[in-house]
Structure formats: C-alpha cells, structure tokens
Amino acid sequence: MKYSWNVVSKVMRLVPPLQGxxxxxxxxxxxxxxxxPKGWKVYWTxxxxxxxxxxxxxxxxxxxxxxxxxxGVQTPYTYVPFGxxxxxxxxCTEVIQVGSYGS
Numbered sequence: 769m770k771y772s773w774n775v776v777s778k779v780m781r782l783v784p785p786l787q788g789x790x791x792x793x794x795x796x797x798x799x800x801x802x803x804x805p806k807g808w809k810v811y812w813t814x815x816x817x818x819x820x821x822x823x824x825x826x827x828x829x830x831x832x833x834x835x836x837x838x839x840g841v842q843t844p845y846t847y848v849p850f851g852x853x854x855x856x857x858x859x860c861t862e863v864i865q866v867g868s869y870g871s
Contacts (some may be wrong), residue, residue: 774832781818781847782830788813817846 790809797804804810819827823846 770836771832774836777847778830778832781824782828784814784818786814814848817848820846823847 788811790811793804793806793808793810796806817823821827823843
C-alpha cells in the first residue's frame, strides 16, 4: 500500500489537482524589485513550487521509490496538492489518513 500511496503522491506533484490560488499579503514585501502592499491579492502557482529543483531534485522524473528512501518532501509547504495549513482542502485530511494506513 505504501508504494501505491507514493505513486499517487508523485502523480499529484507532477500534475496537481489545483493549479494555483490567491492569497492576501499580510504585510508589505518586495519581490524581484516590485513592492507588494499589505492587503493585495497575489496568485501562487502550485507547479512553480512542485517542479522547483531546489525542493525536488530531478523534478520532472517519476520515481515513487524515491519517497521510500527518505528523499521525500523536506521543506514544509513545498508539496501541497490540496493546500496547506489553515487553507487545506477540507476532504484532504481523509485522503492523508487513507494514505498513511500503509505507513
């Protein structure tokens, strides 16, 4: 069951069910020379994080075994197919529980 869950996790990372989401800036910040004021809506794309080689070496490869070797997600909020923290998709907790049965 654990291998099957790793396959599902890899598929959701490579082809996320959520393409992106809007978030509200909680404080003013500067990004690449642009100042984003507090309260502005910013759009975050899941693929930019899920396919970032800084977080996922060989990010385009499909290798579910890599998750079993302890090379899974190391940085919090870099793998969030259903959102994360207080913004997590409500049914996601059931999916995570089903996946953890094989652990």
